[in-house]
Amino acid sequence: MxxxxxxxxxxxxxxxxxxxxxxxxxxxSRLSSERLHGNRYESMQGWQPISGRWAEHAGIIxxxxxxRGDMLIAQHSxxxxxxxxxxxxxxxxxxxxxxxxAGLVIxxxxxxxxxxxxxxxxxxxxPDDQTVVLGRxxxxxxxxxxxxxxxxxxAGTWYHLELSARDCVLTVTATPDGNRPATRIEHRxxxxxxxxxxGLRSFYAQASWQHVTIxxx
Numbered sequence: 001m002x003x004x005x006x007x008x009x010x011x012x013x014x015x016x017x018x019x020x021x022x023x024x025x026x027x028x029s030r031l032s033s034e035r036l037h038g039n040r041y042e043s044m045q046g047w048q049p050i051s052g053r054w055a056e057h058a059g060i061i062x063x064x065x066x067x068r069g070d071m072l073i074a075q076h077s078x079x080x081x082x083x084x085x086x087x088x089x090x091x092x093x094x095x096x097x098x099x100x101x102a103g104l105v106i107x108x109x110x111x112x113x114x115x116x117x118x119x120x121x122x123x124x125x126x127p128d129d130q131t132v133v134l135g136r137x138x139x140x141x142x143x144x145x146x147x148x149x150x151x152x153x154x155a156g157t158w159y160h161l162e163l164s165a166r167d168c169v170l171t172v173t174a175t176p177d178g179n180r181p182a183t184r185i186e187h188r189x190x191x192x193x194x195x196x197x198x199g200l201r202s203f204y205a206q207a208s209w210q211h212v213t214i215x216x217x
Protein backbone atom coordinates (compact mmCIF):
# COMPACT_ATOMS: atom_id res chain seq x y z
CA MET A 1 0.00 0.00 0.00
CA UNK A 2 2.85 2.37 0.87
CA UNK A 3 4.42 1.71 -2.55
CA UNK A 4 1.08 2.44 -4.19
CA UNK A 5 0.93 5.84 -2.45
CA UNK A 6 4.43 6.61 -3.73
CA UNK A 7 3.42 5.76 -7.29
CA UNK A 8 0.29 7.93 -7.03
CA UNK A 9 2.36 10.86 -5.71
CA UNK A 10 4.84 10.50 -8.57
CA UNK A 11 2.09 10.39 -11.16
CA UNK A 12 0.37 13.41 -9.58
CA UNK A 13 3.64 15.36 -9.43
CA UNK A 14 4.42 14.48 -13.04
CA UNK A 15 0.93 15.59 -14.08
CA UNK A 16 1.29 18.89 -12.22
CA UNK A 17 4.68 19.50 -13.81
CA UNK A 18 3.30 18.74 -17.27
CA UNK A 19 0.35 21.07 -16.68
CA UNK A 20 2.69 23.82 -15.51
CA UNK A 21 4.90 23.36 -18.56
CA UNK A 22 1.90 23.52 -20.89
CA UNK A 23 0.57 26.63 -19.14
CA UNK A 24 3.99 28.21 -19.32
CA UNK A 25 4.20 27.45 -23.01
CA UNK A 26 0.87 29.13 -23.72
CA UNK A 27 1.77 32.18 -21.60
CA UNK A 28 5.13 32.49 -23.38
CA SER A 29 3.40 32.13 -26.74
CA ARG A 30 0.86 34.81 -25.82
CA LEU A 31 3.56 37.21 -24.63
CA SER A 32 5.61 36.53 -27.74
CA SER A 33 2.54 37.24 -29.88
CA GLU A 34 1.93 40.49 -27.99
CA ARG A 35 5.53 41.54 -28.56
CA LEU A 36 5.17 40.84 -32.27
CA HIS A 37 1.75 42.39 -32.82
CA GLY A 38 0.88 44.44 -29.73
CA ASN A 39 2.38 47.71 -30.99
CA ARG A 40 0.57 47.74 -34.32
CA TYR A 41 -2.90 49.26 -34.35
CA GLU A 42 -5.26 48.11 -37.11
CA SER A 43 -8.56 49.03 -35.46
CA MET A 44 -9.97 52.09 -33.69
CA GLN A 45 -10.43 50.33 -30.35
CA GLY A 46 -8.90 52.50 -27.64
CA TRP A 47 -8.64 55.57 -29.89
CA GLN A 48 -10.34 58.91 -29.24
CA PRO A 49 -11.58 60.94 -32.22
CA ILE A 50 -11.23 64.70 -31.97
CA SER A 51 -13.62 65.89 -34.71
CA GLY A 52 -13.56 64.32 -38.16
CA ARG A 53 -15.34 61.29 -39.67
CA TRP A 54 -13.09 58.41 -38.74
CA ALA A 55 -13.63 54.79 -39.84
CA GLU A 56 -11.65 51.56 -40.10
CA HIS A 57 -11.85 48.89 -42.80
CA ALA A 58 -9.46 45.98 -43.40
CA GLY A 59 -6.78 47.50 -41.21
CA ILE A 60 -6.95 50.94 -42.86
CA ILE A 61 -8.03 53.92 -40.73
CA UNK A 62 -9.54 56.79 -42.73
CA UNK A 63 -10.86 60.28 -42.15
CA UNK A 64 -13.39 61.31 -44.79
CA UNK A 65 -13.72 64.80 -43.33
CA UNK A 66 -11.70 67.83 -44.47
CA UNK A 67 -11.73 69.66 -41.16
CA ARG A 68 -9.25 72.10 -39.73
CA GLY A 69 -7.14 69.72 -37.74
CA ASP A 70 -9.07 66.46 -37.17
CA MET A 71 -7.27 64.05 -34.84
CA LEU A 72 -7.50 60.43 -33.71
CA ILE A 73 -5.67 59.95 -30.40
CA ALA A 74 -4.26 56.66 -29.09
CA GLN A 75 -5.34 56.99 -25.46
CA HIS A 76 -3.11 54.08 -24.36
CA SER A 77 0.14 55.58 -25.76
CA UNK A 78 1.11 57.91 -22.90
CA UNK A 79 4.88 58.28 -22.71
CA UNK A 80 7.97 60.42 -23.11
CA UNK A 81 10.42 58.80 -25.54
CA UNK A 82 8.09 57.33 -28.14
CA UNK A 83 8.00 56.65 -31.86
CA UNK A 84 4.91 56.57 -34.09
CA UNK A 85 4.94 55.50 -37.72
CA UNK A 86 2.35 54.80 -40.40
CA UNK A 87 1.78 54.58 -44.13
CA UNK A 88 -0.26 57.60 -45.22
CA UNK A 89 -2.39 58.02 -48.34
CA UNK A 90 -4.18 61.14 -49.49
CA UNK A 91 -7.61 60.07 -50.71
CA UNK A 92 -8.81 63.50 -51.76
CA UNK A 93 -7.11 66.88 -51.84
CA UNK A 94 -8.83 70.24 -52.11
CA UNK A 95 -6.94 72.56 -54.50
CA UNK A 96 -8.72 75.63 -53.16
CA UNK A 97 -7.32 74.97 -49.67
CA UNK A 98 -3.83 76.25 -48.91
CA UNK A 99 -1.46 73.56 -47.64
CA UNK A 100 -3.73 70.65 -46.88
CA UNK A 101 -1.72 68.00 -45.05
CA ALA A 102 -1.87 64.75 -43.09
CA GLY A 103 0.48 63.15 -40.61
CA LEU A 104 1.22 62.14 -37.02
CA VAL A 105 1.26 63.73 -33.56
CA ILE A 106 3.36 62.86 -30.53
CA UNK A 107 3.68 64.02 -26.90
CA UNK A 108 0.16 65.39 -27.18
CA UNK A 109 -1.84 66.67 -24.21
CA UNK A 110 -5.30 68.22 -23.82
CA UNK A 111 -6.50 67.72 -27.42
CA UNK A 112 -9.63 69.71 -28.24
CA UNK A 113 -11.66 70.50 -31.35
CA UNK A 114 -10.33 73.39 -33.38
CA UNK A 115 -7.23 74.50 -35.23
CA UNK A 116 -4.06 73.61 -33.26
CA UNK A 117 -6.18 73.17 -30.12
CA UNK A 118 -3.72 70.91 -28.34
CA UNK A 119 -0.19 70.82 -27.02
CA UNK A 120 2.16 68.51 -28.87
CA UNK A 121 4.31 67.94 -31.93
CA UNK A 122 3.05 67.30 -35.45
CA UNK A 123 4.81 66.00 -38.56
CA UNK A 124 2.89 66.00 -41.81
CA UNK A 125 3.11 65.68 -45.57
CA UNK A 126 2.06 68.67 -47.69
CA PRO A 127 1.36 67.75 -51.33
CA ASP A 128 0.65 71.38 -52.26
CA ASP A 129 4.31 72.38 -51.98
CA GLN A 130 5.77 68.84 -51.79
CA THR A 131 7.23 69.23 -48.31
CA VAL A 132 7.32 67.48 -44.96
CA VAL A 133 6.79 69.79 -42.00
CA LEU A 134 7.52 69.53 -38.28
CA GLY A 135 5.86 71.89 -35.84
CA ARG A 136 4.76 72.45 -32.28
CA UNK A 137 1.22 73.28 -31.23
CA UNK A 138 0.39 75.09 -28.00
CA UNK A 139 -3.11 76.29 -28.94
CA UNK A 140 -1.31 78.04 -31.79
CA UNK A 141 1.17 76.85 -34.41
CA UNK A 142 4.94 77.23 -34.48
CA UNK A 143 6.72 75.69 -37.41
CA UNK A 144 10.03 74.15 -36.35
CA UNK A 145 11.39 72.70 -39.61
CA UNK A 146 10.29 72.14 -43.18
CA UNK A 147 12.05 70.12 -45.89
CA UNK A 148 11.40 69.56 -49.58
CA UNK A 149 10.40 65.97 -50.29
CA UNK A 150 13.07 64.11 -52.25
CA UNK A 151 10.29 62.08 -53.89
CA UNK A 152 6.91 63.69 -54.74
CA UNK A 153 3.72 62.69 -52.91
CA UNK A 154 0.39 62.50 -54.71
CA ALA A 155 -3.18 61.42 -54.02
CA GLY A 156 -3.81 57.68 -54.08
CA THR A 157 -0.25 56.54 -53.24
CA TRP A 158 1.16 55.41 -49.90
CA TYR A 159 4.00 57.28 -48.21
CA HIS A 160 5.65 56.06 -44.99
CA LEU A 161 6.03 58.67 -42.23
CA GLU A 162 7.82 58.23 -38.91
CA LEU A 163 7.96 60.68 -36.00
CA SER A 164 10.05 60.08 -32.88
CA ALA A 165 10.79 62.03 -29.72
CA ARG A 166 13.84 61.24 -27.58
CA ASP A 167 14.56 63.71 -24.80
CA CYS A 168 14.37 67.07 -26.64
CA VAL A 169 15.25 65.76 -30.12
CA LEU A 170 12.45 65.27 -32.68
CA THR A 171 13.15 63.17 -35.77
CA VAL A 172 10.97 62.84 -38.86
CA THR A 173 11.56 60.44 -41.74
CA ALA A 174 9.36 60.39 -44.85
CA THR A 175 9.89 57.41 -47.16
CA PRO A 176 7.96 56.69 -50.39
CA ASP A 177 7.19 53.20 -51.68
CA GLY A 178 9.65 51.50 -53.99
CA ASN A 179 13.00 52.26 -52.32
CA ARG A 180 13.00 55.81 -53.61
CA PRO A 181 14.87 58.58 -51.77
CA ALA A 182 13.66 59.46 -48.27
CA THR A 183 13.54 62.87 -46.56
CA ARG A 184 14.70 63.36 -42.97
CA ILE A 185 14.35 66.17 -40.41
CA GLU A 186 16.07 66.32 -37.04
CA HIS A 187 15.31 69.17 -34.67
CA ARG A 188 16.22 69.97 -31.07
CA UNK A 189 13.58 71.86 -29.10
CA UNK A 190 15.43 73.14 -26.05
CA UNK A 191 12.18 73.93 -24.20
CA UNK A 192 10.58 70.68 -25.29
CA UNK A 193 7.28 69.19 -24.22
CA UNK A 194 8.09 66.25 -21.98
CA UNK A 195 5.41 63.62 -22.57
CA UNK A 196 1.97 62.88 -23.92
CA UNK A 197 0.09 60.58 -26.27
CA UNK A 198 0.47 59.86 -29.97
CA GLY A 199 -2.07 59.91 -32.78
CA LEU A 200 -3.13 60.76 -36.32
CA ARG A 201 -4.02 64.17 -37.73
CA SER A 202 -5.22 65.71 -40.98
CA PHE A 203 -5.83 69.28 -42.06
CA TYR A 204 -8.09 70.08 -45.04
CA ALA A 205 -7.42 66.67 -46.59
CA GLN A 206 -9.21 63.33 -46.70
CA ALA A 207 -6.58 60.74 -45.85
CA SER A 208 -5.95 57.15 -44.72
CA TRP A 209 -3.40 55.50 -42.46
CA GLN A 210 -2.28 51.86 -42.29
CA HIS A 211 0.38 49.86 -40.42
CA VAL A 212 0.16 52.34 -37.53
CA THR A 213 2.85 51.46 -34.98
CA ILE A 214 3.64 53.10 -31.62
CA UNK A 215 6.74 51.95 -29.74
CA UNK A 216 9.12 53.20 -27.05
CA UNK A 217 12.07 54.94 -28.66
